[in-house]
Amino acid sequence: MPWGQVSPSIYETGRLVTLAPWLTGHRRRLEYLVAAQRPDGGWGGPGGYALVPTLSAVEAVLASLAPASAGSGTVEVPDPESLLRAAERGLRFLACTLPAIEARAVPDMPALDLIVTSLTDAINDRLARAAPPGLRFAGRLSPPAGVDGARLAMVQAAVRGGAGLPAKILHALEVAGSAARGHPAIRPEESGTVGASAAATAAWLDVTGENGAWTGSRRRAERFLERVVADHDGLAPCGIPVTVFERSWVLSGLARAGLEVDVPPRIVADLAAALGPHGAAAAGGLPVDADTTSVTLHALGLLGVQRAPAALWEFETDTHFCTWPGEQGFSVSVNAHVLDAFGQYLRARRASRKACAPAPSETPGAAADGPADRYRAAVLKLTDLLRDRQRADGSWVDRWHASPYYATACCALALHDFGGRAAAEAVRRARDWVVTTQRPDGSWGRWEGSAEETAYGLQILALTRSARPEVQESFTRGYEFLHRAARNTLENGAAGPALWHDKDLYYPAAIVRASVVSALHLAATSRTAPDQTEDRQ
Numbered sequence: 160m161p162w163g164q165v166s167p168s169i170y171e172t173g174r175l176v177t178l179a180p181w182l183t184g185h186r187r188r189l190e191y192l193v194a195a196q197r198p199d200g201g202w203g204g205p206g207g208y209a210l211v212p213t214l215s216a217v218e219a220v221l222a223s224l225a226p227a228s229a230g231s232g233t234v235e236v237p238d239p240e241s242l243l244r245a246a247e248r249g250l251r252f253l254a255c256t257l258p259a260i261e262a263r264a265v266p267d268m269p270a271l272d273l274i275v276t277s278l279t280d281a282i283n284d285r286l287a288r289a290a291p292p293g294l295r296f297a298g299r300l301s302p303p304a305g306v307d308g309a310r311l312a313m314v315q316a317a318v319r320g321g322a323g324l325p326a327k328i329l330h331a332l333e334v335a336g337s338a339a340r341g342h343p344a345i346r347p348e349e350s351g352t353v354g355a356s357a358a359a360t361a362a363w364l365d366v367t368g369e370n371g372a373w374t375g376s377r378r379r380a381e382r383f384l385e386r387v388v389a390d391h392d393g394l395a396p397c398g399i400p401v402t403v404f405e406r407s408w409v410l411s412g413l414a415r416a417g418l419e420v421d422v423p424p425r426i427v428a429d430l431a432a433a434l435g436p437h438g439a440a441a442a443g444g445l446p447v448d449a450d451t452t453s454v455t456l457h458a459l460g461l462l463g464v465q466r467a468p469a470a471l472w473e474f475e476t477d478t479h480f481c482t483w484p485g486e487q488g489f490s491v492s493v494n495a496h497v498l499d500a501f502g503q504y505l506r507a508r509r510a511s512r513k514a515c516a517p518a519p520s521e522t523p524g525a526a527a528d529g530p531a532d533r534y535r536a537a538v539l540k541l542t543d544l545l546r547d548r549q550r551a552d553g554s555w556v557d558r559w560h561a562s563p564y565y566a567t568a569c570c571a572l573a574l575h576d577f578g579g580r581a582a583a584e585a586v587r588r589a590r591d592w593v594v595t596t597q598r599p600d601g602s603w604g605r606w607e608g609s610a611e612e613t614a615y616g617l618q619i620l621a622l623t624r625s626a627r628p629e630v631q632e633s634f635t636r637g638y639e640f641l642h643r644a645a646r647n648t649l650e651n652g653a654a655g656p657a658l659w660h661d662k663d664l665y666y667p668a669a670i671v672r673a674s675v676v677s678a679l680h681l682a683a684t685s686r687t688a689p690d691q692t693e694d695r696q
Contacts, residue, residue, distance in 0.1 A: 162350075162390070162400030163442070166654055166666035169195055169202045170274075171395040173215030174333050174358035175388070177222040182361075182384055184393030189223055189237050191394055192216045193245050200252030204657070204664050205606060207264045208561070209256070210303070211271060212663055214278035217249035221282065224291040243293055250282075250296040262305030267488050267558040268660045270331035276308040277334040318342060326446035327483055329354035330398070331662060333362035341365030347376050348443040350400060351383025355444035356662075357395040360384055397661035403433045404441035407454040409673040411499075414461035415572070416618070416677035417684065422462060430455055431464060438470040448483045449474035450559070453496035460503040465511075468500045468534070475537070479544055482559075491548050492557045495569040498541040501534050502577025542578040545570050546585045553592030561658045562605045567592065568615040575623045586623050593619050594633045601640035609655045610644040611671045613637055614678035621681035638682040641675065648675050 169192065176188050196202055196216070203212030220242050236242065257279075265271065283299050302308070311334060317324060318335040323344035332339050332354055339345075339362040347353050353360040364380045387395055406426060413420050433439045438452035449471060456468050474480045480497045482490055508531060549555055549570070557566035571589040574582035593603070593616045602608025603616035620634045647653040649672055657664035 161402060163402055163405040164668040165396035165399055165401060166657055166668065167191075167391050167394035168397040168661075168663040168665060169212035170215040170663035171356065171358050171397050173212070173219035175361055175384075175395050176219035178333065178358065178361035179364070179384060180223070182388060184388045186236060187393035188388075189220070189242065192219060193237060193241050196245055196248065200248035201256070202249070204561070207260055207266045207303075208664055209252075210260070210265065211268070211274050211278075213249055213253060213256075214275060214282065215663075217246055217253065218278050218282050218285070220246045220249065221285045221291065225285065225289055243291060246291065247294060247296055250300075253282075253300055254296070254298060257300055257303050260303045262303070265303055265305060266561070266660070269662055270328075270334065271662075272306050273311050273314060273331055273334040274662060275302050275306050276311045277336070280308070325485070326354070326444075327485075329359055330356050330445060332356070332359035335362065339363050347380045347383065349379075350443055351379035351381075351386075352400065352444045353380065355398050355400060355442050357384060357387045357399065358662075397663050397665050398441070398445075400442040400444075401667070402442050403430065403439055403455060404451055405667060405669050406430055407439075407451060407458045408667075408670045411454050411458035411461060412670070412673045412677050414458065415622070416680050418677065418680050427459070427462060427464060430459055431466065434459075434466060434470065436470060437473055446483050448493075449480050450482055450490070450493045450496055453493070453500040456500040457496065457503050460500075460507055465504065465507045468497075468504050471497055471500060480541070488558045490558045491545060491555045492559055492566050492569040494541055494544055495573040498538060498545070498573040498577055501538050501541070502573070505531065505534055505538065506577075538577055539581075542574060542582050545574055545578070546582060549585050549588065553588035553590075554596075555589075559660050561660065561664060562612050562615070564593075564603055564605070564612040564615040564619075565658070568619050571619050572622055587625075590619060590623050590625060590630065594629055597633050597637065601636035601638075602644070603637065604656075605658075606656065608640065609658075610641060610648045610675050611655050611658065613641045613644070614671075614674040617641060617678040617681060618674070621678070621685045624685075634682070638679075641678055641682070645675055645679060648672060 172188050173192060175182060176185065176192070201209040201213045202216045203209045223236050224239060224242055224246065279300050279302050286299070314324070314328060315335050315338060318338040321344060324332070329345065332345070342363060345353060345363055347360065347363070351360070353363045360380050360383055364384070365377060387399055407430065410420070410422060434452065434455055435447070438447035438449065439455045440447045441451045452470055453468070456466055459466055471480065474482070474484065479489060480494050482493050554563040555566040555570045556563050557569070560566060567589050571586050575586045578585070597603055597616070598608045600608060602613045604612040617634060617637045620630055620637070648655065652668070654666050654668060655671060657666040659665050659667055
């Protein structure tokens with residue numbers, strides 16, 4: 160089964176340099192890190208988004224300059240002088256950035272506190288024990304304000320004590336250090352991955368082979384890592400595989416835009432099979448989550464395969480739906496997707512009753528749905544929640560994506576489709592925000608205009624439908640930009656900016672291409688035909 164199309168990650172690639180120097184492509188990974196360093200000495204995205212990739216790259220370069228560790232063998236590295244210069248510049252960047260960054264500027268990304276504190280400790284330890292000859296940097300690094308090591312200490316103590324870890328923590332198992340190596344309570348998935356992460360898998364993999372009882376698991380993990388780097392030109396993405404996540408987002412986006420897609424029956428069957436009694440996970444090695452569960456349900460519903468969304472009740476709290484139980488943050492896009500799933504289910508239920516057909520919950524093989532009144536109450540709850548979370552300017556922001564255009568598209572489309580008249584004002588404000596934030600060249604984007612974010616802007620304007628002249632003009636300008644930019648995205652396969660949140664920012668190529676195709680289709684077919692309900696507000 161395909162694992163998905165995800166861009167390489169500086170963070171994850173740096174972890175392979177340290178944890179798996181024996182793995183094919185070690186020199187390639189070091190050369191990539193040196194070449195990817197920014198002029199200011201950092202790596203990765205702007206502001207707080209540079210913390211995790213820069214810490215990983217600096218620690219990896221320092222590790223490559225250290226004497227070979229036992230069991231690592233002889234590995235070829237690039238020019239040591241270039242590595243030393245990269246480490247020096249990276250350390251100076253961190254020494255200036257870490258104390259100055261405000262807590263609110265630290266992005267809400269998975270395991271960020273664990274990663275930042277573990278890598279800060281690792282760098283300080285390397286500098287104290289065996290600083291590379293010729294390194295002029297002197298001093299210690301400290302995590303930024305608001306990031307402490309309390310949770311890391313708990314995780315490391317649990318691993319050292321032999322306890323198993325929650326599936327969501329396995330995705331960042333590398334923070335546990337040497338205690339993760341060959342941990343008896345952890346086994347790779349059938350694909351060979353631990354936690355759907357190359358770094359986590361490398362952290363667990365016992366390449367010494369001291370425990371012969373785990374030979375089969377060890378070989379699966381080795382094959383997984385070899386396939387990952389072979390598929391990514393020697394590098395590694397943050398999350399892999401992402402099969403269910405990719406297919407659900409692609410198919411739901413295309414179907415919502417009205418594209419008639421001939422989906423192979425096997426893919427539909429695989430998506431349906433991914434929905435267990437507790438929901439769906441993005442891929443093997445990851446926990447079930449409300450986001451993947453909701454989008455999978457919505458995608459299947461739009462394809463005519465209705466499943467009752469009863470599994471989503473496991474993610475309900477008093478105030479909202481969490482991504483997974485115990486989540487420390489909050490996501491508007493997750494709650495928008497839950498609204499999509501519930502709303503689509505209720506719509507299909509009404510349609511089946513009008514047609515005198517069995518309701519979706521009564522379809523053979525479908526899960527029991529529970530009282531329809533509970534779903535309707537949840538739709539009202541989610542509508543109010545999303546309205547309350549809308550920012551003063553009409554947009555939304557989210558913990559799973561760097562761009563407000565993604566979050567706003569998720570919320571505005573869910574509210575327009577299923578929020579009823581109570582959501583009309585919120586949808587109008589979102590549409591106005593899109594129009595007023597358009598760039599002079601017709602694009603949309605947080606840091607720069609991008610095809611992905613322009614596609615979200617066009618989807619909002621097209622699918623919420625307004626006949627106002629300024630909306631029509633904005634739509635036309637956005638389409639003209641996207642039509643020009645689409646050649647790079649669709650024909651040349653060029654990657655846009657990495658905007659999606661994992662341990663590092665990433666670019667899910669197939670999902671972005673589907674968003675662009677959907678927007679172009681809407682431009683060709685809708686031209687923002689007015690929604691009659693808007694004119695009656």
